[in-house]
Amino acid sequence: MAALKLDYDKLAGTYQTRYQPKPLHGVAEALRALAGRGPARRILEVGCGTGHWLRGWPESVWAVGLDRSLGMLAQAPAASPRVQGDANRLPFAAARFDLLYVVNALHHFDDPRAFVREAAGAIAPGGILAIVTLEPRQLRHRWYLYDYFPGVWEMDLARFPALADIADWMAQDGLTAVERRVVERITDHRRGRGIFDSPFLAKEACSQFALLSWEAYREGLRGIEAACQAAEDADREIVFPTELALHLVSAAKP
Numbered sequence: 001m002a003a004l005k006l007d008y009d010k011l012a013g014t015y016q017t018r019y020q021p022k023p024l025h026g027v028a029e030a031l032r033a034l035a036g037r038g039p040a041r042r043i044l045e046v047g048c049g050t051g052h053w054l055r056g057w058p059e060s061v062w063a064v065g066l067d068r069s070l071g072m073l074a075q076a077p078a079a080s081p082r083v084q085g086d087a088n089r090l091p092f093a094a095a096r097f098d099l100l101y102v103v104n105a106l107h108h109f110d111d112p113r114a115f116v117r118e119a120a121g122a123i124a125p126g127g128i129l130a131i132v133t134l135e136p137r138q139l140r141h142r143w144y145l146y147d148y149f150p151g152v153w154e155m156d157l158a159r160f161p162a163l164a165d166i167a168d169w170m171a172q173d174g175l176t177a178v179e180r181r182v183v184e185r186i187t188d189h190r191r192g193r194g195i196f197d198s199p200f201l202a203k204e205a206c207s208q209f210a211l212l213s214w215e216a217y218r219e220g221l222r223g224i225e226a227a228c229q230a231a232e233d234a235d236r237e238i239v240f241p242t243e244l245a246l247h248l249v250s251a252a253k254p
């Protein structure tokens with residue numbers, strides 16, 4: 001399926017606020033551990049957005065961020081080299097990087113399969129490719145928005161490559177030591193109308209909502225409201241779960 005295009009220039013102003021309640025240290029630690037194996041000196045994040053994962057690298061590391069959105073890049077740390085470009089046309093010489101990673105962006109790329117091939121070519125021998133992503137196939141009934149916003153789960157099944165496919169693509173492209181593991185768990189259980197206080201319920205809080213029409217978004221909100229009302233009428237508790245896992249798929253270039 002062709003990637004649904006989201007205008008990240010419009011989301012850029014508020015994007016970084018999502019990390020204030022949850023900085024997701026597990027992802028950063030996993031990336032640091034991978035960089036330490038080399039150790040990596042030349043690092044590229046593709047789809048770096050506001051550069052959350054470019055922060056904190058030691059000065060000895062050349063950490064570059066590439067993103068399609070100039071608005072997102074404008075929010076990234078000024079100290080990091082930033083490049084506007086497309087993930088499927090990386091503007092770098094072959095074998096340039098010791099670590100190339102993508103966090104929560106692969107599903108936005110026009111051709112995720114071709115991206116893995118291109119990324120494998122951009123890594124130097126001994127280097128590592130790392131992709132951090134959600135696996136919606138494991139999240140049915142674990143993320144309330146899949147239950148209340150019609151069509152969102154199906155949309156995510158089409159957008160997000162399966163973990164097994166990403167691992168297979170890496171192996172097909174000559175990478176070895178393919179590993180898969182959970183690096184972050186994001187858990188939030190909102191009770192009753194407390195769900196309406198969640199900053200992640202906002203229309204532009206995540207791509208799942210941002211891609212919805214306003215009509216479909218409002219329909220989902222009405223479903224949540226009706227479920228709260230029904231629970232109150234029946235004097236029972238209703239819980240809206242968020243039980244997300246961020247998976248890391250990584251592999252090395254021999």
Ligand SMILES: C[S@@+](CC[C@H](N)C(=O)[O-])C[C@H]1O[C@@H](n2cnc3c(N)ncnc32)[C@H](O)[C@@H]1O
Nearest residue numbers: 008047048049067068069072086087103105108
């Ligand atoms: C959900 S954000 C993730 C940003 C960052 N990696 C993070 O985790 O905070 C997805 C990013 O991918 C970028 N993106 C989408 N399609 C792209 C493409 N084809 N090439 C480069 N970047 C792209 C978007 O502009 C956006 O900044």
